[in-house]
Amino acid sequence: MKPIQVGLLGIGTVGSGTFHVLQRNQEEIRRRAGRGIEITMVADLDVARARSVVGDQVQVVNDARAVIANPDIDIVIELIGGYGVAKSLVLEAIAAGKHVVTANKALLAVHGTEIFAAASAKGVMVAFEAAVAGGIPIIKALREGLTANAIQWIAGIINGTTNFILSEMRDKGLDFDVVLKEAQRLGYAEADPTFDIEGVDAAHKATLMSAIAFGIPVQFDKAYVEGITKLSAADIRYAEQLGYRIKLLGITKRAANGIELRVHPALVPAKRLIANVEGAMNAVMVQGDAVGTTLYYGKGAGSEPTASAVIADLVDIARLHTADAAQRVPHLAFQPDEMSDAPVLPMSQVVTSYYLRLSVSDEAGVLARVTGILAGAGISIDAVLQREADEVGGEGSTHTDLIILTHDTVEGTMDRAIAEMQALPTVLAPITRIRKEELA
Amino acid sequence: MKPIQVGLLGIGTVGSGTFHVLQRNQEEIRRRAGRGIEITMVADLDVARARSVVGDQVQVVNDARAVIANPDIDIVIELIGGYGVAKSLVLEAIAAGKHVVTANKALLAVHGTEIFAAASAKGVMVAFEAAVAGGIPIIKALREGLTANAIQWIAGIINGTTNFILSEMRDKGLDFDVVLKEAQRLGYAEADPTFDIEGVDAAHKATLMSAIAFGIPVQFDKAYVEGITKLSAADIRYAEQLGYRIKLLGITKRAANGIELRVHPALVPAKRLIANVEGAMNAVMVQGDAVGTTLYYGKGAGSEPTASAVIADLVDIARLHTADAAQRVPHLAFQPDEMSDAPVLPMSQVVTSYYLRLSVSDEAGVLARVTGILAGAGISIDAVLQREADEVGGEGSTHTDLIILTHDTVEGTMDRAIAEMQALPTVLAPITRIRKEELA
Numbered sequence: 001m002k003p004i005q006v007g008l009l010g011i012g013t014v015g016s017g018t019f020h021v022l023q024r025n026q027e028e029i030r031r032r033a034g035r036g037i038e039i040t041m042v043a044d045l046d047v048a049r050a051r052s053v054v055g056d057q058v059q060v061v062n063d064a065r066a067v068i069a070n071p072d073i074d075i076v077i078e079l080i081g082g083y084g085v086a087k088s089l090v091l092e093a094i095a096a097g098k099h100v101v102t103a104n105k106a107l108l109a110v111h112g113t114e115i116f117a118a119a120s121a122k123g124v125m126v127a128f129e130a131a132v133a134g135g136i137p138i139i140k141a142l143r144e145g146l147t148a149n150a151i152q153w154i155a156g157i158i159n160g161t162t163n164f165i166l167s168e169m170r171d172k173g174l175d176f177d178v179v180l181k182e183a184q185r186l187g188y189a190e191a192d193p194t195f196d197i198e199g200v201d202a203a204h205k206a207t208l209m210s211a212i213a214f215g216i217p218v219q220f221d222k223a224y225v226e227g228i229t230k231l232s233a234a235d236i237r238y239a240e241q242l243g244y245r246i247k248l249l250g251i252t253k254r255a256a257n258g259i260e261l262r263v264h265p266a267l268v269p270a271k272r273l274i275a276n277v278e279g280a281m282n283a284v285m286v287q288g289d290a291v292g293t294t295l296y297y298g299k300g301a302g303s304e305p306t307a308s309a310v311i312a313d314l315v316d317i318a319r320l321h322t323a324d325a326a327q328r329v330p331h332l333a334f335q336p337d338e339m340s341d342a343p344v345l346p347m348s349q350v351v352t353s354y355y356l357r358l359s360v361s362d363e364a365g366v367l368a369r370v371t372g373i374l375a376g377a378g379i380s381i382d383a384v385l386q387r388e389a390d391e392v393g394g395e396g397s398t399h400t401d402l403i404i405l406t407h408d409t410v411e412g413t414m415d416r417a418i419a420e421m422q423a424l425p426t427v428l429a430p431i432t433r434i435r436k437e438e439l440a
Numbered sequence: 441m442k443p444i445q446v447g448l449l450g451i452g453t454v455g456s457g458t459f460h461v462l463q464r465n466q467e468e469i470r471r472r473a474g475r476g477i478e479i480t481m482v483a484d485l486d487v488a489r490a491r492s493v494v495g496d497q498v499q500v501v502n503d504a505r506a507v508i509a510n511p512d513i514d515i516v517i518e519l520i521g522g523y524g525v526a527k528s529l530v531l532e533a534i535a536a537g538k539h540v541v542t543a544n545k546a547l548l549a550v551h552g553t554e555i556f557a558a559a560s561a562k563g564v565m566v567a568f569e570a571a572v573a574g575g576i577p578i579i580k581a582l583r584e585g586l587t588a589n590a591i592q593w594i595a596g597i598i599n600g601t602t603n604f605i606l607s608e609m610r611d612k613g614l615d616f617d618v619v620l621k622e623a624q625r626l627g628y629a630e631a632d633p634t635f636d637i638e639g640v641d642a643a644h645k646a647t648l649m650s651a652i653a654f655g656i657p658v659q660f661d662k663a664y665v666e667g668i669t670k671l672s673a674a675d676i677r678y679a680e681q682l683g684y685r686i687k688l689l690g691i692t693k694r695a696a697n698g699i700e701l702r703v704h705p706a707l708v709p710a711k712r713l714i715a716n717v718e719g720a721m722n723a724v725m726v727q728g729d730a731v732g733t734t735l736y737y738g739k740g741a742g743s744e745p746t747a748s749a750v751i752a753d754l755v756d757i758a759r760l761h762t763a764d765a766a767q768r769v770p771h772l773a774f775q776p777d778e779m780s781d782a783p784v785l786p787m788s789q790v791v792t793s794y795y796l797r798l799s800v801s802d803e804a805g806v807l808a809r810v811t812g813i814l815a816g817a818g819i820s821i822d823a824v825l826q827r828e829a830d831e832v833g834g835e836g837s838t839h840t841d842l843i844i845l846t847h848d849t850v851e852g853t854m855d856r857a858i859a860e861m862q863a864l865p866t867v868l869a870p871i872t873r874i875r876k877e878e879l880a
Contacts, residue, residue, distance in 0.1 A: 001766075021730045025590050031655060031778035032587045034766050129585075135731035137585025144584075145569075145577025147472045148751030150465050215471060273713055273737060290461045291575035291748035294738035297713060298731060308731035311588030319767050326441075326474050327763050338471035 003036030004318045007067035007098075009043050009089060010080040011050045014103055014130070017303030018077065018310045019054055033315045039077075043067045068093045075317055077310060078102040087111055094118045094126070099321060101313040103130035103306055106195075109204035112211070112218035116331040125320065126331060127313035132205040133158050133282045135305030136298040137312060142212045142286065143333040149288025151213040153253035153260075155439055158205040160280035160300045161196035162228050162248040164188045166265075167278045170236050170245065176229060188280055198227035199248060199263040206250030209284070210261045214254060214342060215334035219261070222344035226264035235357060235432060238403050239267050242383060244355075245275040249437060258345040267355050267405075267436040273297075274439065285439060293439075348412035353382065357432040358402040358421065362389035366426045370402065373424075377417040380407045399428050405436060443476030444758045447507035447538075449529060450520040451484045454543055454570070456493045457743030458517065458750045473755045479517075483507045508533045515757055517750060518542040527551055534558045534566070539761060541753040543570035543746055546635075549644035552651070552658035556771040565760065566771060567753035572645040573598050573722045575745030576738040577752060582652045582726065583773040589728025591653040593693035593700075595879055598645040600720035600740045601636035602668050602688040604628045606705075607718045610676050610685065616669060628720055638667035639688060639703040646690030649724070650701045654694060654782060655774035659701070662784035666704035675797060675872060678843050679707050682823060684795075685715040689877060698785040707795050707845075707876040713737075714879065725879060733879075788852035793822065797872040798842045798861065802829035806866045810842065813864075817857040820847045839868050845876060 008015055019039055022029065030036045043064040044050035050060045064080075067073060068089065076093040078100060080086040086107050091114075093100050100119070102108070108115065108128055119126045129139045133156065142151070157163050161183060168179040180197065183189035195201045203223045211218045228248050239246050244267035253260040268275045273295055277283040282300030287293050299305035320328050330336060360366045367386065374381060385403035392400045406414075418431050448455055459479055462469065470476045483504040484490035490500045504520075507513060508529065516533040518540060520526040526547050531554075533540050540559070542548070548555065548568055559566045569579045573596065582591070597603050601623060608619045620637065623629035635641045643663045651658045668688050679686050684707035693700040708715045713735055717723040722740025727733050739745035760768050770776060800806045807826065814821060825843035832840045846854075858871050 017730070021588050025588060025729070028590055028655075029587060031774045032770070034770075034775045135728075136734055137581050140580060140585045141577050144756065145580045145752055146748065147469060147755040148461050148465060148748040150468055215468075273716060276713060276716065288575075288748060289465070290457070290744040290751075292739045292745055294576060294736070296734070296736055298734035302732075304730040305732055308586065308588040308728060311730075312585055315587040316584065319769070323763055323767050327759050327767065329759070330472070330474075334471045335474045338474075 001035040003038045004074050005038060005040045005072050006075045006077060006314060007041040007043070007070060007073040008039050008077045008079065009064045009067060010078070011042050011044045011053055012079065013303045014306045014310065015079045016053045017307035021304055021307045021311060029311065029315065033318045035318060037314050037318055041067050041070055041073060064089050065092065068096050068098065073098060074321060075099045075101060075314060078104060081106070083107055083110055090115055091118055094122050094124055097122060097124060099124045099317045100126045101310055101317070102126065102128050103310060105131040105201070105204035105208060109207040109218055109220040119331065120325070120336055123325065125317055125328060127317060128208070129313050130306050130309035132208055133284055134298065134300040134302065135308040136282060136284065136296045136300065137309065138284050138296050139212065141296055142209060143329055146286060146288050146291060149290045151254065152287040152289060153251065154209050154213055154284060154286050155249050155251045155274070155437060156206070156209070156284035157247055157274060157277050157282050158250045158284065158300060159196055159202040159248060160282060161189045161193060163277065164280045166228060166246060166248065169231070169233060170240065173233055173237070175233050176231055197229055199225045202248060202250040203263040206252055206261060206263055209250070210252035210259060212333040213252060214259050215332065215338065215340040216259055216342055216344070217339060219344050222261060224262040224264065224347040228265050231265055234401070235434060238357065238385065239355065242385060242403070242405060243270050244268060244436070245270050246434065247275065251437065255345060255351065257349070258343040260350050261344045262347065262350060265434055267434060268439060272439055348415065350411045351408050352411065353408050353436040354406045354414055355434040355436050356404045356406070358427055359399055359429040360402050361426040361428060362398050362400045363426065367402065369424055369426065370421055373417055373420045374406065377413050379409045379413065379417055381405070382407050441475040443478045444514050445478060445480045445512050446515045446517060446754060447481040447483070447510060447513040448479050448517045448519065449483050449504045449507060450518070451482050451490045451493055452519065453743045454746045454750065455519045457747035459494055461744055461747045461751060469751065469755065473758045475758060477754050477758055481507050481510055481513060504529050505532065508536050508538060513538060514761060515539045515541060515754060518544060521546070523547055523550055530555055531558055534562050534564055537562060537564060539564045539757045540566045541750055541757070542566065542568050543750060545571040545641070545644035545648060549647040549658055549660040559771065560765070560776055563765065565757055565768060567757060568648070569753050570746050570749035572648055573724055574738065574740040574742065575748040576722060576724065576736045576740065577749065578724050578736050579652065581736055582649060583769055586726060586728050586731060589730045591694065592727040592729060593691065594649050594653055594724060594726050595689050595691045595714070595877060596646070596649070596724035597687055597714060597717050597722050598690045598724065598740060599636055599642040599688060600722060601629045601633060602642070603717065604720045606668060606686060606688065609671070609673060610680065613673055613677070615673050616671055637669050639665045642688060642690040643703040646692055646701060646703055649690070650692035650699060652773040653692060654699050655772065655778065655780040656699055656782055656784070657779060659784050662701060664702040664704065664787040668705050671705055674841070675874060678797065678825060679795065682825060682843070682845060683710050684708060684876070685710050686874065687715065691877065695785060695791065697789070698783040700790050701784045702787065702790060705874055707874060708879060712879055788855065790851045791848050792851065793848050793876040794846045794854055795874040795876050796844045796846070798867055799839055799869040800842050801866040801868060802838050802840045803866065807842065809864055809866065810861055813857055813860045814846065817853050819849045819853065819857055821845070822847050
């Protein structure tokens with residue numbers, strides 16, 4: 001059978017990796033897929049760079065639409081990124097009857113409903129294993145490996161930049177700003193790191209996993225998104241003393257009245273495997289009602305790890321491009337006419353537990369007033385850590401840190417309790433609130 | 441579309457779990473698969489017990505062949521186990537044109553070549569996700585998720601019984617025999633635990649992963665198999681002092697001149713995630729040339745975790761049973777006419793590093809003689825731990841323990857060096873040799 005021909009839009013880090021891996025492992029991939037898979041045409045604005053990557057045997061153009069218009073191309077890989085031109089090109093490729101492979105989590109988390117509908121109408125596949133957790137085959141695990149289960153929750157370290165920063169902060173006791181600069185110098189953080197450190201990238205990925213796990217449409221606009229920029233070295237240290245580590249988690253959860261979808265820093269018990277995922281590595285925990293807890297770990301970014309996921313999608317398409325819709329795996333795991341209308345819950349309705357740090361006057365009765373407010377709100381306390389004043393503020397200090405761990409409570413209730421505590425004259429600075437996830 | 445009808449052979453722990461999960465999640469599974477999946481007929485020698493599990497709506501017989509002969513049944517689940525009647529029934533089901541789902545690692549590791557050939561000739565699928573690592577979708581990850589990669593090695597904790605025993609031995613400082621009895625009492629070990637504790641079960645699973653990873657036929661007879669029965673509490677303690685934990689690993693590896701396939705206890709650096717997999721949990725590390733290190737973790741046994749894998753296979757078959765061979769994933773990941781003839785290497789040609797424990801006389805020159813033998817064999821030493829005699833044998837003792845960690849060497853060379861050291865008059869007891877895997 002003749003090789004399936006692939007066109008590549010955008011040959012940066014992941015595109016180069018995809019080209020090189022396909023070339024290096026072409027025999028092994030052909031022996032698995034049953035036919036060759038070849039990138040025969042590449043579009044990139046920087047034609048010279050593209051040519052330097054792919055050599056003379058591949059057609060290089062600066063116009064992505066020339067790739068889409070090429071009738072010999074069966075599959076288009078979109079690695080341009082972003083919501084803009086990438087969206088038009090993906091929709092045009094679909095309209096031209098091409099299957100699409102993309103690593104573009106932002107595009108799918110925001111415009112997935114439109115894109116998947118167009119693909120289904122045209123009878124083509126849009127595959128996106130590379131969009132979540134890089135080389136870890138988590139989309140396949142969720143969409144095919146765990147089909148027996150009512151998924152209960154997913155919690156993942158799905159952004160390598162922020163995990164690297166948090167690992168360094170803990171390891172070296174440094175503050176966020178210092179470590180961010182180091183991460184940028186080492187190439188673990190981009191020059192404009194906003195999407196990573198503010199949790200947006202993780203929220204794109206969590207949105208995709210949420211849709212697949214629960215059969216709901218992608219709803220990035222409903223996700224709660226909180227980054228790591230406000231975390232202090234002190235919180236990481238206190239968490240450690242209490243037996244926890246702080247990780248930026250993408251969480252989606254089936255609750256009684258809807259679906260939770262949220263990204264924020266969270267205390268995780270230090271003994272959990274996922275708490276020990278360090279540096280730029282990713283890991284996703286999935287809890288299913290039949291299988292129990294599973295975890296998937298690997299490199300969440302980088303040239304060849306991401307290429308590994310792109311090529312796995314190419315092999316799937318090479319097998320199934322002649323199949324009918326019933327023989328293919330639905331884009332969002334559930335059949336398009338079998339999606340759920342369960343709402344994504346507002347953050348005020350989410351139930352979780354909390355770490356609170358209050359900077360308080362070192363005087364009698366403070367703890368009683370604070371715990372009185374929590375008791376009044378029906379929030380039960382799991383642990384309290386009160387530091388000696390001179391440990392926190394130096395000798396003769398008149399303020400100290402009061403750390404409280406709570407049991408599960410509704411976020412809206414906690415919001416009100418925090419407002420009430422904040423109004424106490426003995427509470428000297430804005431209260432720090434970090435959510436806590438036992439992941440048991 | 442009418443539900444796909446499934447016949448179940450053997451309704452013990454996993455069979456009951458499969459029936460219950462299919463029933464409990466039938467709506468969710470139908471919404472994913474695009475059609476219902478129903479167990480409509482069950483065969484078990486204990487008809488009364490089977491009836492008590494499935495109720496009145498399912499046909500129960502004591503003759504498995506009646507299930508295979510039923511023309512309404514599309515898929516047969518074989519959960520009888522073993523090499524005997526299970527083999528005949530699987531082959532008869534295939535001959536009758538039924539797809540087969542099985543959790544029977546022993547059967548496939550030994551007779552897989554015959555069974556897969558029969559299935560391919562008949563155009564049916566034999567699916568076996570449940571045969572390796574229970575609910576972890578490791579077969580799917582290897583066979584579909586990592587198709588881009590030249591797999592370099594796999595190392596897995598793939599037997600929950602032995603991992604439970606090793607965890608308890610380390611945790612409580614107890615010897616093997618004591619913990620085995622406790623494991624039997626708790627139901628983590630069977631009355632006859634031979635297959636588990638001698639490494640045979642793990643070797644069945646490693647054999648299947650080896651075939652899928654490297655495109656070689658299943659060759660259980662070539663696997664090196666060593667269990668955990670000879671491990672002492674002392675070795676676990678010394679390993680800990682050196683920064684390692686001892687795990688029973690199933691390992692398969694691509695070497696220059698063939699494939700390694702082996703099951704044995706191994707020292708693993710304590711900081712690796714897999715070293716922290718405790719109790720009856722399973723985890724599999726897979727190293728691919730593009731993706732780097734990945735890890736898959738979850739419950740490796742039990743009723744519903746294993747059912748999760750069985751049902752995932754049912755959903756795959758429900759999608760692909762009308763597809764042609766090119767559209768299906770090959771049984772052993774590679775197309776049947778594209779298998780490799782790379783040999784499975786004899787253990788004497790395996791390259792790894794070692795932990796050695798020698799009980800020696802507490803006299804001058806012993807260390808020099810031992811290290812001299814290793815140097816003469818070209819084996820380089822990574823670390824030495826020599827205990828004070830009275831710590832090992834009590835006050836006034838004249839013998840002590842000498843612990844040596846080596847760098848990589850060929851097993852055959854190590855065999856000869858051990859024989860030479862063993863012959864020294866100052867070496868007082870059989871030398872303990874445990875392999876060491878850095879898994880980096």
